[in-house]
Amino acid sequence: MMFYRKAQRNRKPSYQSHTDAANAASDNGGKPPISAGLADNLAYLRQELGDSPDMIVRTFEIGGNRIPAGAVYMDGITDKDMVNEYILKSLMIEAGEAMNPDEKPDILAYLKANALTIGEVHLLKDWDCIILSVLSGDTVIFLDGSPEAISGNTKGGEQRTITEPSTQVVIRGPKDGFTESIGTNVSLVRRRIKSSSVRLEPFKIGQTTKTNVAVMYIQGKAEDHVVQLLRERLSGIQIEALTGSELLEELIQDQKKSPFSTLINTERPDTVANHLLDGRIAIFVDGTPFNLIAPTTFLMNFLSTEDYYTRPEAVAAIIIVRYAALIISLFAPSIYIAAITFHQEMIPTPLLLSLASQRESVPFPAFIEALIMEFTFEILREAGIRMPRAIGQAVSIVGALVLGQAAVEAGIISSAMVIVVAITGISSFANPSYNMALSIRLIRFFLMVAAALFGFYGIAxxxxxxxxxxxxxxSFGVPYMTIKTPSVPEAERKTLFGIPLTKEKTKPQPAPDSGGSGAGGNDQAQPASAPSNLLNESGSS
Amino acid sequence: MNACRKPIAAAMLLLLSIVVLTGCWNSNELSDMAIVVGIGVDKDGDSGKYRVSMQIVNPSTVAANKSSGGGQNAIPNIVYSSVDHTLFSAFRKTSQKAPRRLFFAHSQMFVIGEPLAREGINGLFDLFERSRELRLTSSVVIARGMKAEDLLNILTPMQTTTATSIKDKLEVTSEVWAQNVDTDVTDIIKKVSGSGEPAISGAKAVGNPIAGRKKANLEETPPQTNIETKGIAIFAQGKLAAWLDGKAARGAVWAMNKMKSTTVNLDCGNEKQAIAIEVIRSSTRTRVHMRNGKPVLTMHIKEEGNLTETNCPLDPSNRELIVKLQNQLAEATKKEVETAIKAAQSKKSDIFGFSTEMERTQPKAWKQLEKSWPDVFAETEVEINVEAYIRRTGLRIKSYIKPEKE
Amino acid sequence: MTKKQAISPTQLFSMMILFEFGTALVLPIGLGSGANAWLSILLAMPGAMILYVLFTYFEKQFPSMILSGYTQKIIGVYLGWPVSFLYILFFIYISARNLREAGDLLISASYDQTPIAVVQAIMITAVIYVLCKGINAFFRLGEIYFLIIVSIGILSHAAILASGTLDLRNLLPVMGKGWMTTLKNAYPNIFMFPFGELVCFTTVLPYLKQKQLSKKTGLLAILASSLMLSLTHAMEVAVVGGDVYSRATFPLFTVITIVDVAEFMQRLDSFVILALIIGVFFKMTVYAFAAASVANDLFRFKEHSLIAYPVGIIIFLVSIILAWSVPEHNAEGFTVLYVVLPVFCLIIPVLLFIVHLFRKRFGHST
Incomplete structure (x- = not known):
């Protein structure tokens, strides 16, 4: 898939990008040049692709001169209708009609300019580009007697329709989620920000997978040095394969060894749009619905998309609850262990007597008990993910109630421990960010060890x-821990720890535009001539 | 920053291995601990040693969850005693008897036997100050006419331990009946380190203390042997000098500004003590000023009450009646306070904190009088004025009782 | 990747307050004035402010130079180098003293069976780790923990108020021992500890982003911290009385054990211990940082964060061999208070100032 990019002043050419200009400069990478003979070309291509059964070759003749031509495309990733209607038909029938038999030389240019009714065409001059084109779903057309080829964009094939995102669910708000196709994803975001300041930069990452990666930001809102840093990092990636956004995240993050992730991943286009408007940068990765957003800070892990669509007072209260949940999920088992083994004087006497009577029958020290329970909980969690839906509910009930209760009555663990672990587990689910929840799960174990060794001092x-x-x-130069919401000074609300402080939004600051409506689609008067064809917006891609 | 990573990992590993090699020091398992809820001290014959008793609770009997172990047949507490010269060594000596490690942080009651109290208690509390486990908020009580150990050995009903039940009794009664005062160790230390004397409530066993040790004691109602709080002990030079009982005790509570609530019965015409006034709020302000080089104390008591019960026909809507009742109340209060102060003065025991008051407001005079304060206190003039108000009469105004037909 | 080392005024403010709290919050300071400690703190405040203004003056005169830098500039390299080296030793020693005090307090309050070496080793690991991360991370950490400690403070104060154990009359008589004692307690005792110790911040001020705010921020911090310290100590005296306060090794801990609100919020001891740990940690780390900065400056090391290791380990070792017992440590503290601190915190800076003025006036190049 190829993008047309507006010329950027400081743009560096990215790894294996495609433009006509780059074509001319590149070498074939050790491959023979494209021969003029059609049969040779087709044979060579077939051999390169290993005689693959889903490579379809259609030979035909063009024009009154009956110039032999061949169209090559891969079955399954092309839209067959487009191939048939717009390439084959236009070349076989209409081109032939219109072509002047005397214009022999630059037929390809003629075809490109007059005959091929496809939206996106490129002239290809080396095998690398041709092969990449074919494997991306374009149709490549060879002409006998011409050492070049044309590719037409016929990408298509079966793709998942836009459905509700499965992991990040919102109660009030849009319900469309990203799919695996980068084109669809970008379009979902484009639809929400109709500003000419939106910039999109493509990259291809992975020598074998050649995954398309696109970077989107709003010029004027995003900080230039961050964009530049991101560009440098993406260009510098030397890796064999990229199949999801997690690996990319690992490759471009600032610090290599940290349990905390410094980029957000999201499945929702409205999240991406909101973050873009806040001055952040979105990174789309083809093949996964989870796209990345940079730079991020610690506090952003506690804001869910829903907060954009809820009243600020409610949001303030809910964010406080989330922080409380964070503290509980991180510290609860450790504080329990520390209190029970080191600081028994801290527990109120009746509670202590109750706990003491429970622990009479338990053979393990508190730390081992906590480890056993936490471990069991983790196993249950993993099992719950892979359980087929039908049995999933039953297992969770069985696991929680029966196991816990039975273990208590068998005298293996004490009921207080069950409560602590249950509260910890529930609190960790209250975390809006899955990445952060994972990190917390890991850190919790270390905290428990510290508590078991040194009590509160260890925890502190x-x-x-x-x-x-x-x-x-x-995160890309932006410090991870800040108290105020990060990045852009013109954020919409004053916040403290993410909690909105003012009710009104500050005056909206539109991105420097060349006219037209402001970024974010505020209700400013649309000029009468702006095409606001509502039917187009809601149509599928 | 890169240079820091490996050495840090190495350092932390080293540190952790040290710990693993030698074990954790302060960690204790709950099931290895015996939780002490009450401590008692007696003198041990004439040897000059202390006999220290520790009351340990059996958690399964007092826990909220009764399904595990213990059950209804277990005794809620056990008392172990040891003899030694200092409290701390007696604690440690008990390890020879108790099956678990003693844990003192939840001990809330400190009982002193009366014989020991008569010999002097001033030196008993240093351990409380220094120790990180013992609580300075523990309540202190004198076992009246008996040894602390005997008192602690009495089983009390309602699934609480003896120490807890004494403490609860003391807390409640000092707030609603006010003939006892809930003293804790901090109060005593404050008074002892100054020139005052502590005032400590007494607890008495009603019935046979030996029979109280059996479980049978709990199996009848009312229990054969019960513990009651009785009186306030006043000390002189750290030795128990006298007991204040009944109205004198209450007067002392007023004078110490510890009155929270009580009931005063007033006369109604010919009927003695037929009207019950509930005092709901009371505050005492004591000020000292010098007159001819001698301190004169002015005590101003302001209290509020409600009319809660009456045995004779009353119509409180009559303003004069209320005023009369208020005056009666003030009179009764004043009398009780005077009795208390006289009793304390006769023993040269400043339990009311007048010395602190002097020190605060008349520092120069205090410097001279400090040495001979007990004598000065015995002769100090105390002026008492009481301001009493009766605010409400409950949910009725006029009593339903008709005046007797002549 | 070298990030620009810069701190913001808020971070400086938070760090200064945390530093001042250090051990002063939990220990009885101003040995001798007993119940009037709170007053002595307030009296010491103006002196502290003046001293701080002196430090900022140096900062303005020699921007982006730390203490050792301008010491050498003012009195020449041959004199300045040894003096700066002495400062390294001073910083290390005081940091070790703080570590020792914290260790002793923790052991007395909670961990009586644990050997002090272990308690201190753990603290030092954290210090070394933070030092390695650099000044940016450290000051950001300070911002966060400032909020934590203020919350703990508010919670504890609220608990004490709610428990009804506060008796303001315990604060009387004000100046029972006379003006002179209170004043003598303020100068030099409290003036030196904790306020004189601000000399550490001379190594930090060059990193401030907005240099013109250094004076205002610092003065505000001194004001705030002395008010809070004074309030805390006054409250301690009001709850336990002057006598217990002056005899206690850990008065705040004693106070908090007395609090009992509604029978469930008992035993807030752990909060106080946490406050102690946080305060001491930051004070120690600032000292260690000062030592590391001066060392880096004097010896011109290339990799700045590596100095954290030797500094940390030396502090740890010194803290163990400092004194045999707590009373001996306290006795040493007298010498420190009356001799060591005044020399390094007051006399040397003032001498430098005088020499500097001299040179300026008589036209020598500064």
Missing amino acids: IFSIILISHMCSLS
């Missing part, structure tokens, strides 16, 4: 080390 020192680690993180 470990927290200091943990928080200082977080303070040293940065």
